[in-house]
Amino acid sequence: MPQPATAIEIVEVRKSFGGVVAVDGVSLAVRNNEFLALLGASGCGKTTLLRLMAGLEAVDAGRIIIAGADMTATPPFLRPVNLMFQSYALFPHMSVAENVAFGLKQDGMAGAELAARVTDALELVEMASLAKRRPDQLSGGQKQRVALARCIAKRPKVLLLDEPMAALDRALRERTRLELRNLRERLGIAFVVVTHDQEDAMTMADRVAVMDKGRVVQVAPPRELYDAPCSKLVASFFGESNVWEACVSTEGQRVDCAALGLSVAVAASLPAAGSSVAISVRPERIEFSNVGDNAVAGVVEDVVYLGTVSTYLVRAAHGALIRITRQNGTHPSSVRGDRVHLSWPASAVVVLTA
DSSP: OOOOSEEEEEEEEEEEETTEEEEEEEEEEEETTOEEEEEOOTTSSHHHHHHHHHTSSOOSEEEEEETTEEOTTOOGGGSSEEEEOTTOOOOTTSOHHHHHHHHHHHTTOOHHHHHHHHHHHHHHTTOGGGTTOOGGGSOHHHHHHHHHHHHHTTOOSEEEEESTTTTSOHHHHHHHHHHHHHHHHHHTOEEEEEESOHHHHHHHOSEEEEEETTEEEEEEOHHHHHHSOSSHHHHHHSSOOEEEEEEEOSSSSEEEETTTTEEEEOOSOOOSTTOEEEEEEOGGGOEEOSOSSEEEEEEEEEEEEOSSEEEEEEEETTSOEEEEEEETTSSOOOOTTOEEEEEEOGGGOEEEOO
């Protein structure tokens, strides 16, 4: 029997709490063996959508199909998915091994099969040597690994993760991103992760679904989201960007931007002359130069040193605040109060109609 093309398919799913719409007609497919990130600000509906996949919340409308079977009305314990909670939810009175074994015992597994499954799961997350410890004897990163082992021990079709790195420090967070991606490749199952951190999404995910007000506004690989956002919201939320309002000019490939005091040259296709649009330019595409398709002058208002790069905030004469990111050591440094010239190519301008 052929395998279904998707691990999970969400079809026009809606969910409200009282009069508040949390998920508003979402349709989304998670491919087999895919790492999908649900990204958005707090309250956008991403955690509710994850809980609907897990069966911890009942849909008001729509369908949830898992591994080719309609499981909209199927209770959580009968769905071939596992959810790793943000809090990890480990039993404090149980050892690491007992925590991992708990769900398997509930399913009736025992003896050598149970022991082997627990050992395999702990070895996958490199926690076998700490199998006898209890949660209060573990670091935050170790607790996370135990929670992961408990999830993967049941060999789900899909692993759901709710803000899995919220409690980790920066160094551990960076390492864990790569470990999760490698683990997904070794297990060969789909991962769906909820996060509000764009770096998490960019590092781990094959595709990212950006959510806002209960809806998915764009789904694409990280590079596509970054280079070709579909709206001002995506451009601003996924990576840093300069976004300004503009109006399509009557002069060919240009838009008039009052905040810049400039008729901006663009390479992208444009709607009809007179149409209101927004334009987005990523900070790293802007140069300290007065030579280019688009050039403005301004005054440096602030400089933020970030080690390998620095971010410059420049106020243009007509009021726009322009963010520029440059590699340190590659250009003469500027300080507050310096008058500078900036430029960027037409190809760096993304035209947004939403």
